[in-house]
Amino acid sequence: MTHRSPFVLTALVAAMSFSGLAVAGVTYDDINNDATTTDSIVSYGMGTQGQRYSPLTMVNDTNVDQLQPAWAFSLGGEKQRGQQAQPMIKDGVMYITGSYSRVFAVDARTGKKLWQYDARLPDGIMPCCDVINRGVALIDDLVIFGTLDAKLVALHKDTGKVVWRKTVADYKAGYAITAAPLIVNGKLITGVSGGEFGVVGKIEAYDPTNGELLWTRPTIEGHMGYTYKDGKAIEAGISGGEANKTWPGDLWKTGGGAPWLGGFYDPETNLLLFGTGNPAPWNSHMRKGDNLYSSSRLALNPDDGTITWHFQTTPNDGWDYDGVNELVSFNYKEGNKEIKAAATADRNGFFYVLDRTNGKFIRGFPFVDTITWAKGLDTNGRPIYSEDHRPGAPTESGDQGKTVYAAPAFLGGKNWQPMAYSQDTGLFYVPSNEWGMDIWNESTAYKKGAAYLGAGFTIKPIHDDYIGVLRAMDPKTGKEVWRVKNPAPLWGGVLSTKGNLVFTGNPEGYLMAFNAKNGEKLWEFNTGSGVIGNPVTWDMDGEQYVSVLSGWGGAVPLWGGQVAEIVKDFNQGGMLWTFKIPKPTPVANR
Amino acid sequence: MLSLRVIGLCCCLLLAMPVQAFNITHIRDHDEIIESGYLKVAVYENYPPYSFMQDGQPRGVDVELAKALAAELGVELRLQWMTPDENFDGDLRNHLWKGHYLRPGQIADVMLRAPNDKAYSNMRDDLGLPAHELIHMFGPYQQERWQAAYDPRKIDAVPSIAIFQYHPVGVEEDSIPAFYLASVMNGQLSKMTRHYRNLGQAFAAMETGEVHAVMGTQAEIDWLLAEHADAGMQLTENAYPNMGKQVWDLGMAVHDSNRQLAYALGDIAEAMVLDGRMAALYADYGLRYMLPSYYTDI
Structure with a gap:
């Protein structure tokens, strides 16, 4: 810490809870209060409910145009692919993850690197969808993250040295971890990624102090959950009660449903809120039935992993509409009654408002302009399918038969990039995309040297001049209050602040600030590579800071279809940017 | 994750992607x-x-x-x-x-x-x-080509795949036979299709009577029959309708x-x-x- 200026050290000492240079670690209270404490960011989502709302007002709609870089930090090396992490901040240190399962601790005042940890990844690893990671969890003096080979690694916050390491799932079977773990009152909760190799999703709780497994809950009907006591597994009930209720044959054994985007915790109902991925195999004709709990939102008891309720957005999914998108808790007034709600903007193009005490559907509405796969939602929130837009059975004519057009495309009306909720405007700010896809059967496909009837697909932008649309949506009415179009698809998270601001980035490289009430663009800064990370804001030494990772990559360049034309010239990157409004100098005041 | 996890979907477009500058491959x-x-x-x-x-x-x-x-x-x-x-x-x-x-x-x-x-x-x-x-x-x-083997203790003969409506069949998960049996005949065989990590495990399950037949490529089946010659399993002679290429x-x-x-x-x-x-x-x-x-x- 010798590099810090005397002034900074003074400020730091005030924050210390005991003598010496050791700074107090993160407590469970810190995490539970993260949404209202402005000087630290110790949860993914800037609060365990995931609202991504900051009560800070020092930077606001009247002065955001003065925001300037305070420092920037390069993630270095040749490992420049997509950077999707949300920075975490505690006691003047910022913790981020980078592509290829790397972790960095950086001095939040100067951008100086304090330490770096590079996970050694095994040779044969085949993650499906780029080498991204979405961030760390902080608890006590530990920095914990998940790796591409499906391990949890706990590092010491001051040194970056490994304290414990735990295998969550077998990467050889197709598992990985890319989401930030969630810390809830004595437990570390994680999901898993994977889906191509017939895996089954699961949500698990670990003891954050030593990595011991506490409970495991499979996300597919028919699989037994367990709690663990003294290293012994105790049966904790089969997910969904029994097998084969909503799956044919033994396909439930390899049903997919990976909760790969992690989840949030709502302290008011004491529930974990997680989303699950699409079912396997991909083609819906092979697995008639609802295929629970794929493409669903699940509420779990954090004590033992019991599923309290579920809400399935796309039963018998046939379009690759993962149900993983974040379910954000928020309260609103209906007359005099306060409603404990949760909202999610699904891949499938519908925005859902649920009663988060019981999972009941309150209302739903499209948040994209074009939805072809369903005509709408019924009174229970179940889609009214438009069967003409369901991809065909693979055993139907292989001679490039009927082409099915479906919108949204499989990358979703909204993908992983989290929306934000403003407690001031009562609006959700949704980073959405307008695209569709063509899917057709074709006879000429091979896998492992065997011929089969495959399917071809392509993603198509719906409009000539834009794909991305940042939308302000009113969850009480379904009305869109404003929209801002973006040529490339939006792939970065959103942040809202009490300063009447909404921040987000775009693949073109800009971090942007908008007026939360009317969508007017107030500020932008080109970071040099696409922004697909989550912006955050906090205060330190009496000033408000904004940080975001820049580094193009992720799924769009891998799967973009015709979209590849739009994004092919964007350069990859790996840079952490931090902004503040410069203090007026004495000269300027004279 | 992201997903088109698919065997279904061909990502031929990837071939059109520009090779990254730091990643030029030497042929x-x-x-x-x-x-x-x-x-x-x-x-x-x-x-x-x-x-x-x-x-x-x-x-x-x-x-x-x-x-x-x-x-x-x-x-x-x-x-x-x-x-x-x-x-x-x-x-x-x-x-x-x-x-x-x-x-x-x-x-x-x-x-x-x-x-x-x-x-x-x-x-x-x-x-x-x-x-x-x-x-x-x-x-x-x-x-x-495609080939199945069956257990003659459990099935008299396999004249067509329709018989697999009544007899469990083992396949390798995420394989072409798995997709085929799950979808052919309007999905009527899917309830009897059993998935295993690999075809060897499916064959072992046939030996214990868990499944009555297994399906793979001809070479895979020939190999398993040769390796387990004592098991008495036999080749089927059925066709594979709607399979694309035979x-x-x-x-x-x-x-x-x-x-x-x-x-x-x-x-x-x-x-x-x-x-x-x-x-x-x-x-x-x-x-x-x-x-x-x-x-x-x-």
């Missing part, structure tokens, strides 16, 4: 290979009887062919084991022209078990551009710029097919050998 041409003293051949990992490890030794008909190719060129053999991608296009990208993004530049000189199929070679992507222009596919050396040809693939290597390797394989060494190599593993249509369609 070794014929002379460089000879000079280096080794040939790097990509084969599938854990895929008996084609290519697999047994008692610490690489084995399988593709490994034997790879040995012959290297020996005839007068160089040492180095194997590059492939974890299969969602479809063959992914394997071509990961092992012949670009390398996987976790292993940039680590590519092989030649890949075995590549389709030898004009329609596939000439395929266009969704933008109308050639999907495989970076790849040259040549040298057909085997024909393959038979298909397999050959080799190299980078498109590597024609001289392709001519050399193609000549070696052709000589082996014509003088019977190829058939003998399959017989050594207990497999029936079928000539590719290149040699029979005259």
Whole structure:
């Protein structure tokens, strides 16, 4: 810490809870209060409910145009692919993850690197969808993250040295971890990624102090959950009660449903809120039935992993509409009654408002302009399918038969990039995309040297001049209050602040600030590579800071279809940017 | 995650992606290979009887062919084991022209078990551009087809796949037979389809009576029958309606710029097919050998 200026050290000492240079670690209270404490960011989502709302007002709609870089930090090396992490901040240190399962601790005042940890990844690893990671969890003096080979690694916050390491799932079977773990009152909760190799999703709780497994809950009907006591597994009930209720044959054994985007915790109902991925195999004709709990939102008891309720957005999914998108808790007034709600903007193009005490559907509405796969939602929130837009059975004519057009495309009306909720405007700010896809059967496909009837697909932008649309949506009415179009698809998270601001980035490289009430663009800064990370804001030494990772990559360049034309010239990157409004100098005041 | 996890969906577009500047892949041409003293051949990992490890030794008909190719060129053999991608296009990208993004530049000189199929070679992507222009596919050396085996203690005969409405069938998960049985006959066989990590485990389940039949490629089934000759399992003679191709040809693939290597390797394989060494190599593993249509369609 010798590099810090005397002034900074003074400020730091005030924050210390005991003598010496050791700074107090993160407590469970810190995490539970993260949404209202402005000087630290110790949860993914800037609060365990995931609202991504900051009560800070020092930077606001009247002065955001003065925001300037305070420092920037390069993630270095040749490992420049997509950077999707949300920075975490505690006691003047910022913790981020980078592509290829790397972790960095950086001095939040100067951008100086304090330490770096590079996970050694095994040779044969085949993650499906780029080498991204979405961030760390902080608890006590530990920095914990998940790796591409499906391990949890706990590092010491001051040194970056490994304290414990735990295998969550077998990467050889197709598992990985890319989401930030969630810390809830004595437990570390994680999901898993994977889906191509017939895996089954699961949500698990670990003891954050030593990595011991506490409970495991499979996300597919028919699989037994367990709690663990003294290293012994105790049966904790089969997910969904029994097998084969909503799956044919033994396909439930390899049903997919990976909760790969992690989840949030709502302290008011004491529930974990997680989303699950699409079912396997991909083609819906092979697995008639609802295929629970794929493409669903699940509420779990954090004590033992019991599923309290579920809400399935796309039963018998046939379009690759993962149900993983974040379910954000928020309260609103209906007359005099306060409603404990949760909202999610699904891949499938519908925005859902649920009663988060019981999972009941309150209302739903499209948040994209074009939805072809369903005509709408019924009174229970179940889609009214438009069967003409369901991809065909693979055993139907292989001679490039009927082409099915479906919108949204499989990358979703909204993908992983989290929306934000403003407690001031009562609006959700949704980073959405307008695209569709063509899917057709074709006879000429091979896998492992065997011929089969495959399917071809392509993603198509719906409009000539834009794909991305940042939308302000009113969850009480379904009305869109404003929209801002973006040529490339939006792939970065959103942040809202009490300063009447909404921040987000775009693949073109800009971090942007908008007026939360009317969508007017107030500020932008080109970071040099696409922004697909989550912006955050906090205060330190009496000033408000904004940080975001820049580094193009992720799924769009891998799967973009015709979209590849739009994004092919964007350069990859790996840079952490931090902004503040410069203090007026004495000269300027004279 | 993201997802088109799919066996379904072909991502031919990837072939059109620009190669990253830091990731330019070096293609070794014929002379460089000879000079280096080794040939790097990509084969599938854990895929008996084609290519697999047994008692610490690489084995399988593709490994034997790879040995012959290297020996005839007068160089040492180095194997590059492939974890299969969602479809063959992914394997071509990961092992012949670009390398996987976790292993940039680590590519092989030649890949075995590549389709030898004009329609596939000439395929266009969704933008109308050639999907495989970076790849040259040549040298057909085997024909393959689907095959099932059944337990005669449980089933009298398998005249058609319809019988699998009444008898459990074991398949490898995420394989073509798995997709086929789950969807053919309007999904009526799906409730009797049992999924296993690999076909060997499915065959073991047939021996214990858990399933009454298993389905795979002809070579896979022949191999399992030969390895478990005492089990008394038998070949079925049914057809596979709505399967797309009933038979298909397999050959080799190299980078498109590597024609001289392709001519050399193609000549070696052709000589082996014509003088019977190829058939003998399959017989050594207990497999029936079928000539590719290149040699029979005259």
